[in-house]
Amino acid sequence: MNNQKRRILIFSTTYVPFIGGAEIAIREITKRITDIEFDVITVNLDGTKPSQEVIDRTNVYRIGSGRLGKLFFPIRAYLLASSLNKKHKYDAFWSIMASYAGFAGLLFSYRHPKIPFILTLQEGDSKKELRAKFQFILFLFKRIFKRAYVVQAISKYLADFSKEINTTTPVVVVPNGVDVSEFTADVSVQTESLKKTFNKESEDVFLVTTSRLVKKNAVRDIIVSLEYLPKNVKFLVVGDGPLRQKLEIGAGKSGVADRVIFVGEISHESILPYLKVSDIFVRPSLSEGFGNSFVEAMAAGLPVIATPIGGIVDFLKDGQTGLLCKVNNPESIAGQVTKLLESPDLGPKLVSNAASMVREKYDWQVIANRMKNEVFGVVLK
Numbered sequence: 001m002n003n004q005k006r007r008i009l010i011f012s013t014t015y016v017p018f019i020g021g022a023e024i025a026i027r028e029i030t031k032r033i034t035d036i037e038f039d040v041i042t043v044n045l046d047g048t049k050p051s052q053e054v055i056d057r058t059n060v061y062r063i064g065s066g067r068l069g070k071l072f073f074p075i076r077a078y079l080l081a082s083s084l085n086k087k088h089k090y091d092a093f094w095s096i097m098a099s100y101a102g103f104a105g106l107l108f109s110y111r112h113p114k115i116p117f118i119l120t121l122q123e124g125d126s127k128k129e130l131r132a133k134f135q136f137i138l139f140l141f142k143r144i145f146k147r148a149y150v151v152q153a154i155s156k157y158l159a160d161f162s163k164e165i166n167t168t169t170p171v172v173v174v175p176n177g178v179d180v181s182e183f184t185a186d187v188s189v190q191t192e193s194l195k196k197t198f199n200k201e202s203e204d205v206f207l208v209t210t211s212r213l214v215k216k217n218a219v220r221d222i223i224v225s226l227e228y229l230p231k232n233v234k235f236l237v238v239g240d241g242p243l244r245q246k247l248e249i250g251a252g253k254s255g256v257a258d259r260v261i262f263v264g265e266i267s268h269e270s271i272l273p274y275l276k277v278s279d280i281f282v283r284p285s286l287s288e289g290f291g292n293s294f295v296e297a298m299a300a301g302l303p304v305i306a307t308p309i310g311g312i313v314d315f316l317k318d319g320q321t322g323l324l325c326k327v328n329n330p331e332s333i334a335g336q337v338t339k340l341l342e343s344p345d346l347g348p349k350l351v352s353n354a355a356s357m358v359r360e361k362y363d364w365q366v367i368a369n370r371m372k373n374e375v376f377g378v379v380l381k
Helices: 021-032 066-071 073-088 100-111 127-133 135-147 156-164 188-197 219-228 244-253 272-276 292-300 310-314 330-342 346-362 364-379
Strands: 006-011 036-043 052-055 058-063 092-096 117-121 150-153 171-173 205-210 233-238 260-264 280-283 304-306
Touching: 006 073, 006 100, 021 036, 021 058, 021 092, 021 292, 021 364, 036 073, 058 073, 066 073, 073 100, 092 100, 100 117, 100 135, 117 135, 117 156, 117 364, 127 156, 150 156, 150 364, 156 171, 156 310, 188 272, 205 219, 205 272, 205 292, 205 330, 219 233, 219 244, 219 280, 219 330, 244 260, 272 292, 280 292, 280 330, 292 304, 292 346, 304 330, 330 346, 346 364
Parallel strands: 006 036, 006 092, 036 058, 092 117, 117 150, 150 171, 205 233, 205 280, 233 260, 280 304
Antiparallel strands: 052 058
16 A cells, blocks of 8 residues: 555444444554554434534534434435545545445445446345345345445455355455453453442342343343252343333243343443453354454453354354354353353353453454455555
8 A cells, every 4th residue: 555645434323432343343443554644434323413523533514313313324324425436535435334325325326437336245134135125136145246346345254255246256254352451451440340339249240241232142041041040040031122121021031031131231441340340241143143242251351151043153263262152042052151150260261261352453543454454455456
């Protein structure tokens, strides 16, 4: 890449302050690559955010709002992008996920075929769900991949998906990551405060999950697993979502309501103390493109229990960097928790191996360098 500062336009359905794995990735990567200028076009989801502002060093443009904002995002984003391109003459454009943002990129690619198109796959749905979602416009969905100059997938699982729909576009696997310095910070004061808040006794063992309360994260399976575990094992649910009330009712029916603590939505910057007050991270996902929460828990020093689903198997090796449980199987979760409780050397071994792996392969600076060299560097030659 030469010394001239280039400019890349990003299409993303959501962006900061609305946080998910994709939004974290954009922010962490763009603020670390200082020799490229980035603009983001996104949806003003709740309609209350500024239509234009600078976050970190990225220019953010918000259009539309709510569900209709998402629905019409491809057309409106394409029109705004065409206008911005007259001013900035973009060197490349980058769609985050092959859905609304992907279709915005597709439209822009037809109008500006000489500007390289980067497509990132961040999808957390299963391959079956992705095909079902776009079954009526599958030919257009496939065109997104064919028009892209390069596809960056956050896991081998998603890279395989792009190949299964017969794309001939080069595919590069660069995963998501974690800010290791942030998730190894000293939060002992906050942790002690949470122990008092949650009445955690010395003999208590806290399982924790940090996730949206939606079907794919299978939080209900963790709740049911408590039936097979000693009463001193409790469950901290950090996150919110449409299934919360149903999960609270389910905990009561399972007779474990007094052992399940629903914390609610916590900002990403404030999650670490909730991990530190806990002993084991569990998320028995039904589908997962990658799973930032898992590597965050590993960086924070927790042993991790997960299912062998999607991108999880890229970083979680059973018995080495974590433990695998069966899908839709609360007894299997309980069995792996019991293994950790009864094998005092196992937890520290998993934590040490996982922490080393995360530092070497998944720190955001490592990921940003890879994106610069393996994706942007190739496109901006």
